[in-house]
Amino acid sequence: MVVAAAVFGAVVFRAWVPPRLPPDDAAHYADGEDAILRGTLASDPDFDGQKHRFVLRVRSVQKEGMRDPLPASGLVRVGVADAWFPAGWGDSVALKGPFFRPSAASAPGGFDYRAFLQEKNIHSQMSVFPGGWRRVRRASAASPRRWVGALRDRFFSAYGRRLSPHGAALMSGLVLGKKPASYPAVEDDFRRSGTYHLLVASGSNVGFVIGLWFFVARWLLFLPRRAIWGSAVGWAFLYAGLAGMDPPVVRAALMVSLGIAGYLLAREDRVEQAVGFSMGVFLLLRPRALFEAGFQMSYAATLGVVLAVPATVAQYIVDDVVRAGVRAVLNFAPVNLRVPPDVYLRNENM
Numbered sequence: 001m002v003v004a005a006a007v008f009g010a011v012v013f014r015a016w017v018p019p020r021l022p023p024d025d026a027a028h029y030a031d032g033e034d035a036i037l038r039g040t041l042a043s044d045p046d047f048d049g050q051k052h053r054f055v056l057r058v059r060s061v062q063k064e065g066m067r068d069p070l071p072a073s074g075l076v077r078v079g080v081a082d083a084w085f086p087a088g089w090g091d092s093v094a095l096k097g098p099f100f101r102p103s104a105a106s107a108p109g110g111f112d113y114r115a116f117l118q119e120k121n122i123h124s125q126m127s128v129f130p131g132g133w134r135r136v137r138r139a140s141a142a143s144p145r146r147w148v149g150a151l152r153d154r155f156f157s158a159y160g161r162r163l164s165p166h167g168a169a170l171m172s173g174l175v176l177g178k179k180p181a182s183y184p185a186v187e188d189d190f191r192r193s194g195t196y197h198l199l200v201a202s203g204s205n206v207g208f209v210i211g212l213w214f215f216v217a218r219w220l221l222f223l224p225r226r227a228i229w230g231s232a233v234g235w236a237f238l239y240a241g242l243a244g245m246d247p248p249v250v251r252a253a254l255m256v257s258l259g260i261a262g263y264l265l266a267r268e269d270r271v272e273q274a275v276g277f278s279m280g281v282f283l284l285l286r287p288r289a290l291f292e293a294g295f296q297m298s299y300a301a302t303l304g305v306v307l308a309v310p311a312t313v314a315q316y317i318v319d320d321v322v323r324a325g326v327r328a329v330l331n332f333a334p335v336n337l338r339v340p341p342d343v344y345l346r347n348e349n350m
Contacts (some may be wrong), residue, residue: 027123090139201243203252228294254278
């Protein structure tokens with residue numbers, strides 16, 4: 001407990017202290033005028049119907065009047081207003097356009113976009129107009145992130161070829177968590193119905209992937225059970241990469257990894273230990289995620305499922321979900337539940 005408290009305190013301290021702008025950060029040159037930035041893509045581009053948006057890791061900056069580019073560092077939020085932008089994570093590019101600092105909140109209590117980006121260690125932005133970009137070099141062919149990005153693009157391309165534009169946008173959201181930005185009506189319908197979470201990749205998607213792999217490996221490839229579970233970790237993190245490494249998906253992949261490790265080592269761990277382990281790893285890698293809504297809601301919902309149903313009301317909850325049509329129940333409450341013969345019940349000892 002002491003070690004856990006110390007780690008948590010260190011993470012909170014790192015996340016709470018505002019990041020200092022390094023002296024060589026490109027943001028020092030972000031005065032609203034045109035600039036040329038050279039660097040590598042630190043994220044996969046996301047097209048919202050108007051711009052390809054991504055994060056650039058800067059290597060050099062060149063302003064008007066400069067004979068040679070100056071070495072620089074830092075992350076820049078970029079929007080390329082071009083219908084075609086064939087670059088992906090790790091590719092080296094040269095960009096030209098207005099280079100500026102993010103705007104702060106226009107009114108007290110309003111959304112502060114500058115603070116939002118600063119939490120991600122981004123201190124500047126660039127808008128690139130059509131023709132204002134050039135891909136200098138592709139990412140290394142040995143980069144796993146490049147493979148994952150290419151596979152993600154293949155999924156989107158397949159949806160576009162096989163489905164209507166509306167259906168392709170919907171499937172991209174349901175399967176890989178890409179919001180259908182080009183169809184705001186779809187987002188609005190899901191938001192109004194209270195099912196907007198279906199358009200976000202979540203832990204349940206990781207469960208579906210593991211279940212599909214188990215079926216294929218067990219009943220089609222006839223692999224031994226231990227080999228199936230050992231390789232399932234790779235499938236979990238592959239899907240997490242395809243889904244953009246969002247907090248809910250990473251949380252589920254880390255929990256799956258710990259659970260599989262316990263199974264392979266013949267150790268029975270409590271569910272909240274897996275939740276705490278995944279939270280600790282995630283915060284050590286991204287301490288400022290502690291203040292992100294996605295991280296908070298993901299772990300709050302998971303802990304609510306695991307811990308928030310006391311034994312005194314567990315039977316009433318089960319009766320309600322069975323009447324609603326649920327035919328399988330995973331019980332963590334320390335009580336013997338009664339279910340109909342056609343309902344599968346599995347008890348986990350916590």
